[in-house]
Amino acid sequence: MLSTIDLRKKLVQITLEKKQLTHLTARVGLVLDISGSMRHLYNNGTVQEVVERILAVACKFDDNASLDVWVYDNEFSRLSPATEADFDNYVQNQIISNRSIHKFGYNNEPPVMKDVIKKYTKEEVSSLPVFLVFINDGGVLKSIKKVITEAAVQPIFWQFVGIGRSDFEVLKKLDTMEGRIVDNANFIHIDDIAAISDETLYNLLLNEFPQWIKEATELRILRT
16 A cells, blocks of 8 residues: 555646646745744644655755755744655654754744745756755745745745635735746735645645746756
C-alpha cells in the first residue's frame, strides 16, 4: 500500500504534468506563521499536515528532495529542512518542543522574508528557481510590499496562502502591485486548509508559478 506521502507525490506529479512543469528542478521553501492566533492549528495537527503536503511538492521539484522551513511571529527561526526520512513528527519535534523558537507572539513578516532572500541569493547561490510557500492567517504588515518589490529581480516566487477568516487586505493586492520587473508573488485564500483536497491544493499552489518561470526566464532573472 502506498504511504500518504507517496500518494501526494503522485498527485503533485499529475499537477506538474498538467502545468507542463515536469522538467523543472527548483528549490522549495515553506514559511509558517506561528503567531498567537495560529496556536490551535499547531496543536490540532493542521500545520503538520501542511508540512507533509508541501514536502510532497519538494520531493518532486527539489534538487535534494528536502523542504526548507522557517517559522515566524515577531521573531523568526530557520529550521532544519524536512525530508521523507524525518517528516513524521516534524512539527512536534522541530517546532512545538523546540524551546529556542519564539512562538505565539505577533506578526512581523519582513525579517523572515529578508532571511529567505539572504539564504537563496547570498548564502546558497544557485541558478535554480525558488518556489516559496508562505502560510499566514492574517494581519500581514504593509511593509512586505517593499520587500516583494525589491525581490522581483531575484529568482524567488512567493506563493502566499491565507488561511482562516481574516480579510487579507494586504495580500489581496499582491497581484496588482506596481513597480516590479515581473509579478513574483501570488495569493490564494483557503478558509479551511484541512478540508481542501490535495489535488485542489496543488492546483491552486502551482497556478501562477509556470507563468513566472516563463517571464523570469525571458527577463534573464532565471538563467537556464
